[in-house]
Amino acid sequence: MSDSAVVEPGVGTNLGREAGIAHPVKARARRGPVTRLRQAGPALAASLRTSSGRLAWARLLLAGVSGYVLHLAFPGIGIWPLAPVGVAGLAVATRGVSGRFGALLGFVFGLVFFLRLIPWIGIYVGALPWVALSITEALYVAAMGALLPRVWRARGGLPGLLLASGGLWVAQEAVRGRWPFGGFPWGRLAFSQSDAPTAPLASIGGAPLVSFAVAVAGTLLAWAVVKAGPVLRSRAVRQLALPALGVALALAVMGLGTLIPLPTEGDSTTRVAAVQGNVPRAGLDFNSQRRAVLDNHVNATMQLAQKVATGEAEPPDVVLWPENASDIDPYINADAAAEISAATDAIGVPILIGAVVQGPGDYVSNTGIVWRPDEGAGTGDDSTYVKRHPAPFGEYMPYRDFFRLFSSKVDLISKDFVSGDKLRDNPVGVMRMGTEGQVRVGDVICFEVAYDSLVRDSVKAGATMLAVQTNNATFGYTDESVQQLAQSQLRAIESGRTVVNISTVGVSGIILPDGTVVARSGHYTQDVLEATVPLRTELTIATRVGEWPEWILTALALGLVLGTALSRREKTS
Template identity: 30%
Template sequence: MAKILTRLKQQFSDKKTWLALVAGLVLTFAYAPFGAWPLAFFSIAVLCYCSYQAPVKQAAWYGFIFAIGWFAAGISWVHVSIAQFGGMPLPASIAIMALLVAYLALYPALALALTAFIHKHSGAWLAPLLISFAFSEWLRGTLLTGFPWLSLGYTQTDSPVNILAPMVGEFGLSVLVLAVGYGLYRLFCAKVWQPLVATLATGALVAALATVFNYNQYSGKQLNVALVQGNIKQSMRWQPENFWPTMLKYQDMTRLHWDADLVVWPEAAIPELEQLAGEYLTSLDKAAVFNDTALITGIVDYQYDTRNVYNTLVVVGKKQRDSSAGQYRYLHKNRYRKHQLLPIGEFVPFEDLLRPLAPLFDLPMSSFSRGERVQDNLIANGYHILAAICYEIAFPDLVRDNYRSDSDILFTVSNDAWFGDSHGPHQHMQISRMRALELQRPLVRVTNTGVTGVYDPISQSQLSLAQFDADVLRADVRLISGDSLYAQYGRWPTWLALLCLLGLSLYYSRRVKKSA
């Protein structure tokens, strides 16, 4: 123990440790709602300054301490749900938050350790950094069901380089942030300009290709949509005495908007179990058909025979525009079941052990079953709807796997009341907009308390409701045709480019060693 304390004292007497920590903290301001996207490049430049050519253990330390600042500030909103709704004492909630941040910090630590290791044996540094960081971020989004929140590329959602998103996605933008950050470090600290120029030239070339191979354009069709934000307090959502008042509120808020082509309600807007809400859903189905429209709502489906419980989206009203009949019946196929479940919130690992420990591990509706990974698009009033529920929108491969060429809109629902008036809901909307940029499909996002809005990835314009207001947003959504390159090929072109760069870098470094 004494050795550990001595080692920590030595580490924190190192100025680079504090620089790395501050750089990680500052990185938060590059994300929504702050939007200071250039800070991402300078934060990475500072990280490169701290870790460039450092020994393996020291590089891992700088990566770890940088990520402590990055995630402690960036996902501080998680503490709101733990402390306010998890029923945990303050010291326990802080401890859980600290464990989560420390766990997430292991991935950048791994990236910098791999970079230093490869550099030690090859002499190359930038290419190992890019591929090691890309690999560690892939791991972070995969292991233990994944937590890909706050990937670097999201900082560029509103920057000029977002023109690259339809080609390389958020994954490629993360690589760009790393490369530009390294280039800035080399320019400022070593007066070496070639890495930055090469990165900017490559980015410009990809941007030119994005313009040439832009297969997306407005189709000439548009969809009038009504987004209903109920603003139901989280403390009231699962109280049985509030079920009918909540359902009647959504029904009353919709009454003046049945003339929309599509009406959308948030995640679990209907708090009653689907089997018990059959009469209510049938009534909605008839009202939608009478008004020549369709409605999509979130609801929980508990199947008494199998005891499976699904976080579900169901469509009521017209399936096709030329239909004159409703479609709703229990377990009809025009539905979407959430696949990517939120740990603790929707399923509890080792639940027999954890559930008795604290209310946090025994929240209402925390025993969901997984839907299939790939499901058919919803069809509502003739429109094909690519659906994602809440946390799923942060998983680009999952969303892309469910994309189809005839998908008209990207539709996502959420209940961000868990996170209060924090920056979490704004980050969630930013992530959703990045998915729209990648796939070049208009985004329709409806939530319980906000941020509810629509986003056009071509004009990059957004309409939103104010948070914490019960209101309805009416919008005309211009539909888009064509498949983006990212929609067709995903991350593979970026992975291939990284592997080629690594191979060339290792070959060049070896030749330099031989000629020395």
């Protein structure tokens, strides 16, 4: 293959194109891919120093501001209408630029967004993991940014533009949520919409359809801005009808979910009590007083039993404890087992406890165990669940020797957690609870709530309600807990199930199948949440169709982008 290529027109060589500026003079030179790669960095830097580079700096600033605006839509701040505004800003910034510059814009957008969204990653372990994860996540947005300029040239006019842009957002989130190490889905557009009118769309197409709707609405806003530019410059205000139409369509897309009915009742009801026992202190050493954490949950349950005995509280059918409620293995520690049994016998119904269990071998297991009155710890698939997706760098350390070169904190994880997938043929945890085993609780532990397939597996296996057992003590007084609670809200709508998000320290919540939070705790308090909730067996459309909406939207978007690229190549050949 010869070392030749066509150089795009611009300031000098291809600099104007990198800055998003067209040049009327065409030039050709013979340069190969290696030469282009070597010159890309200096060429881009030079373009930013030229007069045309001033527009490039404006685009970079717009991308960064848009990333910041998007983070404001997520819980903690929670201004959900800003999600499509953030998407619109990136779309406008990438219009008319090259793929390389689009990738840079996407990276800037993603870096600002994730640095502001997940600072809790480094709250007790320093800035390195927070910054490293933010950079890694931003690279996915950079890959999307490289393709966004092409969506403005997609076939099919405005519908083609919307499908390509929305589908690229879905594709980016799909890959980011799966790879590497099982992915990190935090920051999906859908997770900003748990209280928005777009949320009911999750019952039809899951989180991917909600993200798609937000991205489409944002692209419509961007299209309106582009159409309004010439009109405002010419002061022909009467011609603002087209931009106004774009804004109106964006609002309509964001409101589509209001047309979707959501269930509020079920086949039966059950009384649930969720115990948030609290911990002695926040931080990585929250479990240094492991017995105190266990005692807190035992005592809170005993107090509930006393209230039931005196008629101050209704007797529950199901009691749920959070992840890490017992970091003392109750299978091998008789004192811990006796404490749990005392609480279970006092309340008179099964308790789902979260425990750290030793084994197999040198591993440990993040386990949900159904503990029954007068029986103790249950066994089998309907009484135990081992977390299927341990968090990399949080519960196990991949490539430990390599990452130790960057930080000695890797050895804070002294033992790796094992995946439940490796322990049994049927790892999905659907627990039989209630006085007669009539309540089928699907167990989801901590970050697993962010993964579509893990939640869907529990529902398809027969869960009539979901329990999200979590421990937020390692993230301090940050927005991590409310971000996770919002994900549980979306899962309730998506699955048509009651979801109980129970944390050691809060924020905990009991959520109805329509996403309504009927009971909610504070942060770092001891509390017991109680509610009578519906149990449902009917599957939502989203549960039935599974991953198909995600793959179809991704395939259509990539097809449009690829078709546009091939069409341009044919015209220039």
